[in-house]
Amino acid sequence: MSTVLQPGLGPILGEHYLPARASEVRWGWLPNQDSQPVLEVAPGQTVTIDTVSHEGLLYDQGRDPAAYLAQWGVTEVLEDAIEIAESDIVNDAASGPHVVCGPIAVAGAEAGDVLRVDILDLARRVPYGFVSNRHGFGALAGEFPEDGHSLATREVDTIVTEGTVSHFARVGGSTDAPLGLIDAGSGRTVQFPLGEFLGLMGVAPATSDPVHSVPPGAFGGNIDVKHAGAATTLFLPVQVAGALFFAGDPHFAQGNGEVALTAFEASLRATVRLSLVPADAVGPVTAGLGVPVIETATHWIPTGLHVDLNEAMKEAVRNAVTFLEVRFGVPRSVALAYLSAAGDFEVSQVVDAVKGIHCMIRKSDWSAWA
Numbered sequence: 001m002s003t004v005l006q007p008g009l010g011p012i013l014g015e016h017y018l019p020a021r022a023s024e025v026r027w028g029w030l031p032n033q034d035s036q037p038v039l040e041v042a043p044g045q046t047v048t049i050d051t052v053s054h055e056g057l058l059y060d061q062g063r064d065p066a067a068y069l070a071q072w073g074v075t076e077v078l079e080d081a082i083e084i085a086e087s088d089i090v091n092d093a094a095s096g097p098h099v100v101c102g103p104i105a106v107a108g109a110e111a112g113d114v115l116r117v118d119i120l121d122l123a124r125r126v127p128y129g130f131v132s133n134r135h136g137f138g139a140l141a142g143e144f145p146e147d148g149h150s151l152a153t154r155e156v157d158t159i160v161t162e163g164t165v166s167h168f169a170r171v172g173g174s175t176d177a178p179l180g181l182i183d184a185g186s187g188r189t190v191q192f193p194l195g196e197f198l199g200l201m202g203v204a205p206a207t208s209d210p211v212h213s214v215p216p217g218a219f220g221g222n223i224d225v226k227h228a229g230a231a232t233t234l235f236l237p238v239q240v241a242g243a244l245f246f247a248g249d250p251h252f253a254q255g256n257g258e259v260a261l262t263a264f265e266a267s268l269r270a271t272v273r274l275s276l277v278p279a280d281a282v283g284p285v286t287a288g289l290g291v292p293v294i295e296t297a298t299h300w301i302p303t304g305l306h307v308d309l310n311e312a313m314k315e316a317v318r319n320a321v322t323f324l325e326v327r328f329g330v331p332r333s334v335a336l337a338y339l340s341a342a343g344d345f346e347v348s349q350v351v352d353a354v355k356g357i358h359c360m361i362r363k364s365d366w367s368a369w370a
Contacts, residue, residue, distance in 0.1 A: 004076045005125040005269050007050055013121055013271040014048035016041055020080040020101055022087035025052070026246075028095025030211040030221060031204040033240040037105035040242070041274055046120065047104060048271045050080060051198065051250040054097040055130035055265040057085045060162040071156050072168045074128060078267060096213030098200055098222065102246030104274065109243035112279035114286055115203055117234040117245070121271040122196040127171040129252055129266025131182065135163035139259035139350050153183075169264050171252070180253050180264050194253050197229040198270055199263065202292075203236045204244035213248075215354040216305055220292045224263070224349040225358050226254045227301055228294050235277070235286045235293045245274060258349040287326035289319050300361045303348070309355045316345055316357035323361070328369045338365075 007019045016039060024038045041047060056065040065081045084099060091097075106115060133144050145165040153167060160166055171194070173179030182190045202220030205211055216223040220236045228234050236243075247270060254263030277285050286293045287302075294301035302323045304316025317336075320343060324335040339345075342365060348356030 002076060003127045004078065005050075005123060006078065007080050010269075011123070012048045014046040016045060016047045018047055018049045018101055018104065020050045020052045020084065020099065022080075022083045022089065025084060026100040026213075027084065027089045027091045028097060028213050030100060030202065030213050031103040031244050031246050032208060032211050033204055033206050034208050035103050035204055035244060037103050037242060037244060039102075040105040040107060042107050043109075043276045044273065046271060046273045048269060049101050049247050050125065051101055051248050051268050051270055052078065052081050052084060052099045053129060053250055053265045053267045054099050055132060055166065055262065057081060057099070058097055059092060060134070060160060060164045061166060062159040068159055069128070071159065072128070078125060081267070098213040098248045100200065100213060100246050100248040103204055103244035104246070105242035105244060106274050106276060107242070109238050109276055110241055110279070111206065111239055113238040113243070114277040114282045115236045115238050115243045115245060116275040116277055117201060117236065118273040118275070119198075119228065119230055119232050119234065119270065120273060122198070122230045123269040124171065124196065124252065125267040125269050129169050129264050130166045130262070131169055131260055131264055132164060132166040132262045133260040137351060138261040139257065144260070169252075169266075192253060194264075195226060195229055196250075196252055196268055197226055197254070198247050198268065199224040199249035199251050199254070201228070201234055201236070201247045202245070203238055204240050204246070206239040214352050216352060216356060217354065218290050218305070222249060222352050223292055223303060223305075223356055224249070224254065224258055224352060225294055225301065225303065225356065226251070226256065226348075227296055227299070227358070231297065233295045235295070237286075237290050247272070257347045258351050261351050283326055287323040289322060291319055293323070294358070298363055300363065301358050302361070304357045305354050307354055309347070309350060309357070312355045312357045313345065316359050320359040320361060328366060
């Protein structure tokens with residue numbers, strides 16, 4: 001039985017289905033206010049989106065996923081990945097790497113509203129992916145890759161160029177406890193638990209300028225917050241009519257910081273529900289913050305974004321203070337004291353030009369305030 005979810009095959013849970021057609025995806029660029037939607041849904045409807053990882057498709061990997069993956073014995077490659085790589089879409093050093101699905105218009109959405117994205121299901125489309133490190137990028141840019149190769153991959157990967165090291169990763173373990181596995185050479189394997197999420201979800205920014213896919217912003221985009229997995233909710237401040245939701249950058253796992261440059265990049269089939277919070281009702285939900293906010297079963301997670309990591313931290317603290325003040329009526333000085341005693345500020349990523357910090361606020365600490 002195949003472990004690969006080809007386009008249109010296998011469970012499709014949403015009321016609508018959006019495949020990653022080469023004629024509709026963007027590669028390295030995000031939608032803007034002038035973009036035409038590829039799908040329109042009513043508020044509250046669900047959409048299943050086939051996202052495609054860029055790893056194995058990029059120009060420094062030969063832009064031929066079948067040939068690239070064959071080096072590791074992979075014979076069943078996603079048909080949409082092949083179609084995108086073979087298309088005439090320009091993707092070069094000036095572009096971002098991400099394959100972006102959408103945009104999806106949500107009927108009635110207006111600037112000032114908040115788009116509620118309930119992430120209902122994330123199904124692995126393949127049992128493999130990559131963790132890549134490229135010169136000029138990552139937390140240790142200029143230091144890694146140390147020799148342009150990797151001891152564990154140099155005998156296998158003869159295609160990759162540009163000083164890139166791409167570690168092939170596969171899914172192992174059990175159904176109940178899946179693991180990511182990376183060859184460490186000499187018959188050894190590094191293993192780690194999986195935690196699937198979409199690194200890139202957002203709404204179109206209010207600009208007519210081209211929007212690069214790498215830096216995140218108030219509109220969301222490449223925020224790379226690993227807690228935004230299945231059974232969580234992402235709130236995005238709408239900037240343009242229709243919201244114009246998009247998604248991509250699927251991950252099987254990521255550590256906070258994403259220090260090499262990429263996470264365990266691999267394709268996912270995502271099912272989401274897209275709903276609207278009207279502008280006059282956003283206070284009790286997101287405190288009116290003009291940045292992405294995530295909610296899990298146990299935490300509220302406001303974010304902070306800035307090109308300077310220290311400033312991103314300050315933004316995250318400000319946003320967390322405001323969240324508690326507006327949502328619960330807590331004096332700002334008390335909110336700051338609480339956050340200093342109990343809030344966990346984590347580095348989302350340091351590799352996307354605009355860096356991210358997110359704050360973990362435990363819901364249980366505020367149960368008496370509900």
